[in-house]
Amino acid sequence: MSSGSSMPHLRRLLILLPVLLGACGVESTFTGEDPAQLWRALQAVAEAPTYDEGDVTKRWTVVENIVDVDNVDWRIDITRHLKRLLRRPGAKPLYEERHWRFEIQLLHEDPPRVRFICIDPAIPTKVQYEGDRFFAEVRSLLSGYPRPAHLENSVDASPD
Structure with a gap:
């Protein structure tokens, strides 16, 4: 392979690198929610x-x-x-660690919108899953279902 034929591949890689390694995130709109109550739930x-x-x-x-x-x-x-130790049938145990840095921003809009951004380089689908998981937990808390035990001693999510 000559060096000339590798240039288009290198150029594509250099163009895609910032996209692949840049911060990414998801947003969610919370129609009908009081911003102060949403803030406490977040x-x-x-x-x-x-x-x-x-x-x-x-x-x-x-x-x-x-x-x-x-x-x-x-x-x-x-x-x-x-961290986790994942054990699946027929496979060796897999030890994994993840380090995340997120920024959650409640935007002053009507209806309220929340932006969930991963600050560090990450695979977009993993960030999408983590953001969706976070928003699902917030919606569950806002829906009036009994508070999960792990949230009992955290910030009071009831309105003033």
């Missing part, structure tokens, strides 16, 4: 995440969860360390 879920899904391939243990809340700008910064 904090509660950020401070007490759960990863004990029914599907064992989606279960993680939270090793560290550092949450910084900015009440002025309605922004939550999360640094999270997860």
Whole structure:
């Protein structure tokens, strides 16, 4: 292979690299929700995440969860360390660790919209899943279902 024929591939890689390694995220609109109540629910879920899904391939243990809340700008910064040992039939056990840095921003719009961004380079589908998981937990909390046990000692998500 000559060096001339590899240039188009290199050029494509250089164009795609920022896209693949850049910050990515998801957004969700919370129609009909009071922004103050939504803000408290976002904090509660950020401070007490759960990863004990029914599907064992989606279960993680939270090793560290550092949450910084900015009440002025309605922004939550999360640094999270997860680990798991995945055992599947017929396969060797797989040890995995994930380090995440997220920014959750409640946008001052009507209806309220929340932006969930992964600050570090990440695979977009993993960020999409993590954002969807976060939003599902927030919606569950806002829906009036009984609070899951892991949220009992976190920020009060009831209206003032």
